[in-house]
Every structure is written in structure tokens, then in C-alpha cells.
Amino acid sequence: MKTKAQIAKDMYDCSLSSLSAGEKAAVTRKYNAQDDDEHCDTEDGYAEVKFGRPGVNGLKPVIVEEGTTIGNALLQSGLAINKAKEGVMERGGASVGLDDKVSDGTTYIIVPGVDSSEW
Numbered sequence: 001m002k003t004k005a006q007i008a009k010d011m012y013d014c015s016l017s018s019l020s021a022g023e024k025a026a027v028t029r030k031y032n033a034q035d036d037d038e039h040c041d042t043e044d045g046y047a048e049v050k051f052g053r054p055g056v057n058g059l060k061p062v063i064v065e066e067g068t069t070i071g072n073a074l075l076q077s078g079l080a081i082n083k084a085k086e087g088v089m090e091r092g093g094a095s096v097g098l099d100d101k102v103s104d105g106t107t108y109i110i111v112p113g114v115d116s117s118e119w
Helices: 004-012 021-040 070-077
Strands: 046-053 056-065 086-090 107-112
Touching: 004 021, 046 070, 056 070, 070 107
Parallel strands: 046 107
Antiparallel strands: 046 056, 086 107
């Protein structure tokens, strides 16, 4: 990640202190955008997934190694699941099992299910 002084040198070929207020603002915008871009990408070999329950405390992001099961990633998130009464779905509505592998960038929702032993 470049410093503001390095960005000013690249953009205007002069020091940060000699720039006008508008030029400093442009440098700051470029510096902040660089910071946002850096945090969006996960490294190779890792996947970022999110877990949550509808209407309860938002989503919990978790970074795990690729190939990790949904169940293990759920444990790392700190959320507990009642396997007899709850299940996991992808945000789009596809049902998944706890033994399935995580998919990078996917949001998994913990939803109430029907206990099959009652039927």
C-alpha cells in the first residue's frame, strides 16, 4: 500500500505539502480507495464466508482455508446450531449440508427446519 506522499509524487510529481487543497483531496481519495481495494480480496487458499440468522444480530464473517466444511466454518464463527431443529441454506435459497465445502464469498443463513423424526 502506498503512502499519501508516494501517491502525490506519482500523481503530481511534487511533495504532498506543496499541493493545493483540491489536489490533496484527490490524493486522499486515491489513498482511501487503495485501502478499500486491498481489504476486499482474500488470499489464495482462503475463502471468506458469512453466517447469520434472519433478523438476529447481522452477519458474522469468517475467513477459512479453502476446502473447509460448512460445519467447521460455522464453529469458527462462534455461532451454535441446533442440528435437530435448524438447518443451513445459501442466501439464494439452496439448502446445503454441514459436510459440504464452503464457497468463497457465500452467505450462509441458519434457518429453522422441521425435525424429520416427528413425521
